[in-house]
Amino acid sequence: MSDTGANNETVTGIAGTADPELLSFAADVLEKSGGVIEQEGERLLVLLPAHLAQALDVPEEVRLGDEKMPLLYGSPLLDRLIALATRDIPVVYGQIELPYLKKAGFDQLIETDLTWVNAAVRVSSRAEARATYMVLVCHYVALSDERKEGLVQVGIHEGSGAAVEGLEEQWKDFHPVYFPAGRVPPHFPVHLDQALSRAMIHAREATQRELADFFSSMERRLHRDVKNTREYYEALKSEMEASLAHPNLTDMQRRERTEKIRELPLEMERKIRDLEQKYQVQVNVTARAATRLLVDVVQLMVEVKHRKLRRQIRLIWNPVTYRMDPLVCERCGATITTIHLEEKGSEIELLCFPCSRKK
Ligand SMILES: [Zn+2]
Structure with missing residues (x-):
């Protein structure tokens, strides 16, 4: 599971089928035990290895946190998850x-x-x-x-x-x-x-x-890198636009450059998404x-x-x-x-x- 500094305040409750803290606890436990987790809004889509699915008494592909598979205090699934998370703890x-x-x-x-x-x-x-x-x-x-x-x-x-x-x-x-x-x-x-x-x-x-x-240090670095990336692409765009005015440019070259300029924003967004990925905690x-x-x-x-x-x-x-x-x-x-x-x-x-x- 992933957390960022921005969303670590208490999340308000969801209509009756899952507690957000429990969902994040479940994601954590399942991931550590070999499950693959995908967050789907307020639910978790989970793929489990066969032995784990059996131990938890759920299908190998399961959605946690909806009406069919609620995740609340007192639900049997939560008990089994806790048993899984704590079975080797010395007391x-x-x-x-x-x-x-x-x-x-x-x-x-x-x-x-x-x-x-x-x-x-x-x-x-x-x-x-x-x-x-x-x-x-x-x-x-x-x-x-x-x-x-x-x-x-x-x-x-x-x-x-x-x-x-x-x-x-x-x-x-x-x-x-x-x-x-x-x-x-x-x-x-x-x-x-x-x-x-x-x-x-x-x-x-x-x-x-x-x-x-x-968290704030990662966030600061992300902001810095995103800012640099935007500045880089803005400078690149101005430079390329200026070069269009070059008298020796053939029509073909001009079309190619115009096309490249049009693609710059997309390329920049991709770079920013990569950065967000890199600094995710x-x-x-x-x-x-x-x-x-x-x-x-x-x-x-x-x-x-x-x-x-x-x-x-x-x-x-x-x-x-x-x-x-x-x-x-x-x-x-x-x-x-x-x-x-x-x-x-x-x-x-x-x-x-x-x-x-x-x-
Ligand atoms: Zn309360």
């Missing part, structure tokens, strides 16, 4: 236990670490609990006129899939105790597919941020290792009030980041620290800004 299990957890001050924290739009919030109860997190280490390679590679790490809350910023840096300071194989407690969700796919997507986003300079992100952590946390039940509606929600205060964990948008799953409340029937929905704008 270690550990626990972070804390002798003392913060006891007070949460009423303030839920309003400083999180921002509530059109809502009043109040802590109604507090309890000590445990939550599971995953820190995923990924390797990325960006290929263009140059090559750049590196590692990114992301931390997520496994239950919600929210990206927990800072977790990937700070967890080691808490010296987790590791569980030996066969002694892993049952607190960890058995199906880690959704957590992993979320983590992979956050890793892709982290990679995009990491590569921002690389291909990014591959591969998961390399996962650490799953069982962490002592403070769980808060919080009452959210929006207009006349009320709702109880569960929030987590994370002792590793020393902050409230972010939430996820209840429509698109994006990680949010600014929460937009919307009325849905007689209920309250917690949304990201783009989803709150959509009717």
Whole structure:
């Protein structure tokens, strides 16, 4: 799959059959496993080697992202893709236990670490609990006129899939105790597919941020080369037009030159297309290792009030980041620290800004 600096902002959702981030994840996984991918607007046309088609239980030639083969969270195809992407990743299990957890001050924290739009919030109860997190280490390679590679790490809350910023840096300071194989407690969700796919997507986003300079450098070079190419062809055209006035030119020569001048714009467009090809950036992100952590946390039940509606929600205060964990948008799953409340029937929905704008 290919990304350019110009299209790395969040793409808005598509009517129900494919999530753009998942499509790009699928393209990445399939390409690495030997598939040939062609982007067709908001779908992928995929050609797969026989064994891969069999493993994924799809035809060898298949269109992903339409009604027949949707690509959404919870779709069986996505589960199989994730299994394919992550089957060789070593996973270690550990626990972070804390002798003392913060006891007070949460009423303030839920309003400083999180921002509530059109809502009043109040802590109604507090309890000590445990939550599971995953820190995923990924390797990325960006290929263009140059090559750049590196590692990114992301931390997520496994239950919600929210990206927990800072977790990937700070967890080691808490010296987790590791569980030996066969002694892993049952607190960890058995199906880690959704957590992993979320983590992979956050890793892709982290990679995009990491590569921002690389993208702009390729873009700068492309602009420079395109500009030079245009100038070259403009100069060439003027020169050739001037030469038409030469008195010794035969009719034949004049016709030939006029013809060549007419073809110049096409030739230039071809050159520019080649340049665009040359500076396109291909990014591959591969998961390399996962650490799953069982962490002592403070769980808060919080009452959210929006207009006349009320709702109880569960929030987590994370002792590793020393902050409230972010939430996820209840429509698109994006990680949010600014929460937009919307009325849905007689209920309250917690949304990201783009989803709150959509009717
Ligand atoms: Zn959303």
